[in-house]
Amino acid sequence: MTYExxxxxxxxxxxxxxxxxxxxxxxxxxxxxxxxxxxxxxICGMCSLVINGIPHGGHxxxxxxxxxxxxxxxxxxxxxxxxxxxxxPVIKDLVVNRSAFDRIIQAGGxxxxxxxxxxxxNSILVSKENGDKAMDAAACIACGACVAVCKxxxxxxxxxAKVSHLALLPQGQVEREQRxxxxxxxxxxxxxxxxxxxxxxxxxxxKEISLDFIALMNREYFKALLKK
Amino acid sequence: xxxxxxxxxxxxxxxxxxxxxxxxxxxxxNKRKFHVIVxxxxxxxxxxxxTLAELGYSVSCFCFQDSPRRAHSIAAQGGINAAxxxxxxxxxxxxxxxxxxxxxxxxxxxxxxxxxxxxxxxIIDQCVAKGVPFAREYSGYLANRSFGGAQVSRTFYxxxxxxxxxxxxxxxxxxxxxxxxxxxxxxxxxxxxxxxxxxxxKGIVVRDLVTGxxxxxxxxxxxxxxxxxxxxxxxxxxARGCNVTASWRAYxxxxxxxxxxxxxxxxxxxxxxxEHQSKLTLMSxxxxxxxxxxxxxxxxxxxxxxxxxxxxxxxxxxxKYPSFGNLAPRDIASRAAKEVCDxxxxxxxxxxxxxxxxxxxxxxxxxxxxxxxxxxLFDMYQTITGENAYETPMRIYPALHYTMGGLWVDYHLMSxxxxxxxxxxxxxxxxxxxxxxxSALMQGLADGYFVIPYTIGNYFASxxxxxxxxxxxEFKKTEENxxxxxxxxxxxxxxxxxxxxxxxxxxxxxxxxxxARSKQSLELALKRIPELRREFWEDVRxxxxxxxxxQTLEHAGRVADFMEFAxxxxxxxxxxxxxxxxxxxxxHQTPDGEAQRDDEHFAFVGAWEYGGPDKAPILHKEPLVYxxxxxxxxxxx
Numbered sequence: 031m032t033y034e035x036x037x038x039x040x041x042x043x044x045x046x047x048x049x050x051x052x053x054x055x056x057x058x059x060x061x062x063x064x065x066x067x068x069x070x071x072x073i074c075g076m077c078s079l080v081i082n083g084i085p086h087g088g089h090x091x092x093x094x095x096x097x098x099x100x101x102x103x104x105x106x107x108x109x110x111x112x113x114x115x116x117x118x119p120v121i122k123d124l125v126v127n128r129s130a131f132d133r134i135i136q137a138g139g140x141x142x143x144x145x146x147x148x149x150x151x152n153s154i155l156v157s158k159e160n161g162d163k164a165m166d167a168a169a170c171i172a173c174g175a176c177v178a179v180c181k182x183x184x185x186x187x188x189x190x191a192k193v194s195h196l197a198l199l200p201q202g203q204v205e206r207e208q209r210x211x212x213x214x215x216x217x218x219x220x221x222x223x224x225x226x227x228x229x230x231x232x233x234x235x236x237k238e239i240s241l242d243f244i245a246l247m248n249r250e251y252f253k254a255l256l257k258k
Numbered sequence: 259x260x261x262x263x264x265x266x267x268x269x270x271x272x273x274x275x276x277x278x279x280x281x282x283x284x285x286x287x288n289k290r291k292f293h294v295i296v297x298x299x300x301x302x303x304x305x306x307x308x309t310l311a312e313l314g315y316s317v318s319c320f321c322f323q324d325s326p327r328r329a330h331s332i333a334a335q336g337g338i339n340a341a342x343x344x345x346x347x348x349x350x351x352x353x354x355x356x357x358x359x360x361x362x363x364x365x366x367x368x369x370x371x372x373x374x375x376x377x378x379x380x381i382i383d384q385c386v387a388k389g390v391p392f393a394r395e396y397s398g399y400l401a402n403r404s405f406g407g408a409q410v411s412r413t414f415y416x417x418x419x420x421x422x423x424x425x426x427x428x429x430x431x432x433x434x435x436x437x438x439x440x441x442x443x444x445x446x447x448x449x450x451x452x453x454x455x456x457x458x459x460k461g462i463v464v465r466d467l468v469t470g471x472x473x474x475x476x477x478x479x480x481x482x483x484x485x486x487x488x489x490x491x492x493x494x495x496x497a498r499g500c501n502v503t504a505s506w507r508a509y510x511x512x513x514x515x516x517x518x519x520x521x522x523x524x525x526x527x528x529x530x531x532x533e534h535q536s537k538l539t540l541m542s543x544x545x546x547x548x549x550x551x552x553x554x555x556x557x558x559x560x561x562x563x564x565x566x567x568x569x570x571x572x573x574x575x576x577x578k579y580p581s582f583g584n585l586a587p588r589d590i591a592s593r594a595a596k597e598v599c600d601x602x603x604x605x606x607x608x609x610x611x612x613x614x615x616x617x618x619x620x621x622x623x624x625x626x627x628x629x630x631x632x633x634x635l636f637d638m639y640q641t642i643t644g645e646n647a648y649e650t651p652m653r654i655y656p657a658l659h660y661t662m663g664g665l666w667v668d669y670h671l672m673s674x675x676x677x678x679x680x681x682x683x684x685x686x687x688x689x690x691x692x693x694x695x696x697s698a699l700m701q702g703l704a705d706g707y708f709v710i711p712y713t714i715g716n717y718f719a720s721x722x723x724x725x726x727x728x729x730x731x732e733f734k735k736t737e738e739n740x741x742x743x744x745x746x747x748x749x750x751x752x753x754x755x756x757x758x759x760x761x762x763x764x765x766x767x768x769x770x771x772x773x774a775r776s777k778q779s780l781e782l783a784l785k786r787i788p789e790l791r792r793e794f795w796e797d798v799r800x801x802x803x804x805x806x807x808x809q810t811l812e813h814a815g816r817v818a819d820f821m822e823f824a825x826x827x828x829x830x831x832x833x834x835x836x837x838x839x840x841x842x843x844x845x846h847q848t849p850d851g852e853a854q855r856d857d858e859h860f861a862f863v864g865a866w867e868y869g870g871p872d873k874a875p876i877l878h879k880e881p882l883v884y885x886x887x888x889x890x891x892x893x894x895x
Contacts, residue, residue: 039531039532039534040644041531041532041607041643041644042531042532042534043536043642045536046534046535046536047534049534049536049757050534053755053757053758056755056799056801056810057753057755057799059799059801060801061801061802062801062809062810064807064809066324067498068323068328068330068497068498068499069328069330069332069333069497069498070497070498070536070537070539071333071495071537071539071540073332073333073419073422074323074328074329074330074332074333074497075327075328076323076324076328092641096641096642098641098642098644100644121468121807122468122806122807125807127324128324128325129324129325129445131325132325132326132327132433132436132443132445135429135430135433136433136434136436136437137437139430139433140388140389140430140431140433140434141387141388141389141430142434143384143387143388143431144309144312144431145305145308145309145312145384145431145707145708145711146384148383148384148386148387149383149387150383151342151382151383151385151386151392151400152342152344152399152400154386154387155397155398155399156391156394156398157394157398158394158395158396158398161391161392161393161394162394164389164391165391165393165416165417165423168391168416168423168426169417169419169422171422172325172327195389195391196389199389199391201386201387201388201389202389
């Protein structure tokens, strides 16, 4: 389908442009195009969209909701597709189901610390370096762009971000080996492809999660396998 | 309706201990027989669902997003307060309590706030155990920073993404329980009504947002953790999906709504650029430490800021509030910005903005220092506006971002409907008329991790109302009502879009019940809202069907509720003929423009009971009795 977007201002975000298109459709009594979004400030990870072939539109460190129309030419035809991956089935129009990510977290993306009975926060020391690195990994918003851009539809960047976040902290040590084994097993079960280290995931990640975490996870995984 | 806050007797610092001891317990083996429904998966909802499941209860959790990890708590930037006193700078539970009471302009309950301060220290321990990557010192110990309204450094943070990291901690705990089969998660599912049986909340009716199926879920108790209602103003810093529907429909089932007029406006947001604007983005207030706020002296001056000479600029905050200058409190800075824009001196598209200028700070400190302090904010500003704030002043404007009002709850966080509990921003309990920075995250997690696990057990052990089956006539009746409402939306086939009405309502609210409110403006709003609501029901257009993913239909339901709720908000603002915290009635201000409270007549919680369709709501007053603190004029000078 081709829609015409009229009266687009350079200050609009990409999603606001789509809002305007949808308003126009509704006014004509036609059905609007369904797409996901929520916070519209680049942190909730709900928005998606492959824009002209690139997840989130190809501006470094920017999710679709923070991409603005000033980056496009007047009169340009823009191709918009949903995330493409067998593990992210399309629900309607541009809306996909990313619950596979939740199931990977269920498999081990946590510390099993129940509420209550935890020690004083300052009794667990974390070097600033490791704390910062853990935060770099934990910044992942689980939008799924890494999967959408990958020719293998691999979820390695997403999974490695959580594995690394917890492996880098003392709180994550007790379950460290079990965690990486379970999460990788679930990742495979969900049908995500293998990693061939093309680095496209890192390039489109709105939080600029580093490919280094995939290397870190591979080390974690083999260490855990050997121990087993 | 009798509002009994059920505050334990005895000295303030012993109340929570005493209350917990007096609460009845549920035997561990019996817990799995109780089913709890949790609506919402933000900090309060996710932490409650996970913790209750850990205790052995059976739990269902519902959220409208595609994953519980996307709830809007994720967008909180600054930090979370806790009275840990790690920096050894004079903090204590009592000081956090006092700062919060004072910050709330003496309109919150002492006992609740004291408990919040007590629990704050446990929250940090809990979050660290869950692997939240808080900022660290080189020593490996936790780092702290200071925040508005406090003279101690008690704020813990994870870069500018504290909300995200705390939410992911709670989300991961929740996912762990889902994996263990103790929580059943229902994403992309919206709660559309609470079902009461024999006066107790015993279930909910929901719509599956993917298939459109309406279904019933029964439980022994229902927990609403459904956030705030800033989006009644259309434009706010809230996520697009944030809404008042769950709270509003609970209100219509008998839950009192407390202090709806307590709304908070944040002074440093990126301004609106046009009609298309869908939401506003907040930038940390820390910018005001080094930026100078100004507008041109002349009306309609469209010259570039650089070419406006110094003597033609009005640094209005420095002029009006010489002692506090650019760091004047949130509400004062916001109102001052509105004033100069109303005078026609605003800058940028539509004249709704003021400059926040770093030129002097760059001259004084160097561009490197400014970059080190604020580069993430300057980058964000550039992403959104396309302007480089190192070279040209930022443009900022105030925006709605938090609502202190919410469903009335007692000390147990139970609403006026037995068995219906309300947590987090959705309740009214802890922030009074104004919330301090870094306190929202604290309250959401205190409610979910540490309050509800105790109080819900007391309800189960003392109430003997059995869980009904979903074939109970109340469920069937409620489902039918929801189906009828859906059909009504689809059958109007009017000419205007849902967004059109939402935007109109928002403008009306912002103009007349926003930063400054007066009898006159509220009268106008109260006249106009019912008219707009009538137009909505006559002329709204909802396409598609009820049996599919239909975002227009979802939005229509939420806007319909905002249309009703807005009226209650304005009535409350009208009733509260004083200024306090974020509620500013222009008739009541001190000579230097601060909120002037009237403790003699308004030291109460205003809780509204639904009167029935087309009937006026009934006001109940819960007096605020201060045993510990003396009410005083809030001053930050």
